[in-house]
Amino acid sequence: MTTADIPLRDIPTVTTARSAPRSATLIGLGVGSSGSVPRQLGMNRRALEQHGFSGKIGQTLVVPRRDGATLVAVGVGESPSSGDLRDAAAAFIRAAGRHGDLACDLVDAGSSAINDARAVTEGLILASYRYPGITAQPSSSPTVSTITVFGSTPARSLDAGVRQGTVLARAAVLARDLANTPPAHLNARDLEVIALRLGREHGFGVEVFDEEALSEMGCGGLLGVNRGSVEPPRLLKLTYVPRNPRGHVALVGKGVMYDSGGISLKPSDAFHVVMKMDMSGAAAVLSAMTALRDLRCRTAVTGYLVCTDNMPSGSALKLGDVLTMRNGKTVEIHNTDAEGRLILADGLSLAVEEQPDAIIDIATLTGAAMAALGPDVAAVLGSDQGVIDRLRSAADSTGEPIWQMPLETGRYRKLLDSNVADMRNIGGPYGGCITAAIFLSEFAGDVPWAHLDIAGPMKVDGDESWRSRGATGFGTRLLIETVTGW
Ligand code: BES
Ligand code: MN
Ligand code: ZN
16 A cells, blocks of 8 residues: 555445435335334334344344345434434444445434434444455455435435535544554655645645754654654644634644554553554544535634654663653653653644644543543543533534543642653553643643543444444544534
């Protein structure tokens, strides 16, 4: 694979109609857990129940017919939310087998036409996703190519929702592709090439800061982490400025293209094979930027992708080294595997210099976040409850769960005290997600700031609703929803 192939992979085309087109070979029909059953199914509720189908969200029952398209009863439960319908749409896709031309009537089941159509579209596209991998023969398994969303919902709402859902899902698919790509196929310079191309195509500016620029800027955190790598670092600054912006939000993404741990080397277990995904935060920010013009976002957004490998070598960062960061503060290194906070520190400092209304950073930062909240839920912490609440409500609507943890600076800042520098880069054995966030808060200045730790939900081990095995693109839609609703 070359860098040119990575982004903008085809996604299924989702269109709208009043009824299922003749070309569709598989048609999904929403069936609630009570009430009437669509007549076309040719089965009443009792018959459905005999086949184990009760109409719960996530259930499907494939009903073949002698003539015409195969039908699928898709459970939509009782007065489904948009999120329920996203799950139902994903379940339909997971039941699609070898069919490539599909149609479904799911939006009618809900009560909020645009949001439902958007969520259904997201579920359809995101569940269709499969990372193609890098193989001698391209995969021969058929993929979904067209999906018609039909129903009696007013056409304008249906169209608008499908259009928005397509933009959102396309962005999340891009984030998945980037995070799934092996590290030798996607280094910081490759990401630069991709960002430049995406900026041209999606209407945002891209400024590139290379090693030389970074050292002039005093980005000691990023340069320190990069020291052990033969690949140079990049800081990519992305700018989206609409006419008469309503506000200005900065997004900072951790872009560790591969995290070996540095000289605090990680073990070679299966768990760490996924450290190619340690740039998932940067992928989410970059991907979010691609959606803003299409969604007519009225907020100005500046994205900072802080990109490097974290490698051990003769030139690598050592324990006991002291780094001087962009904002002048110094950090004593106690563990080179706590690298994310070192590079984010510089990204945050640069963001603060522009004095935006808020800064949100997103990072696969700590195993501790995963230990606390499990693999599906991201942690959110920060200095400003308003920003945190905006993220929480956006997360509710995008179906990307986040949970607030306390920053507790008063109690725990002392865990970062150093004898030789302003702070050390790790706290004690406990509260690792919190001490990492306290570390970051030292670089967020006085700008309202929130931090998302996505170490857990960056990936999923198997297909689950709209999340397909591998990188999830977590945070992409959440960031888009947050800034467009600012
Ligand atoms: N990238 C890792 C965190 C991570 C772990 C992300 C698992 C996704 C899955 C991060 O750079 C790291 O290594 N964190 C250390 C910090 C520790 C040394 C204080 C950790 O969590 O173990
Ligand atoms: Mn690490
Ligand atoms: Zn890392």
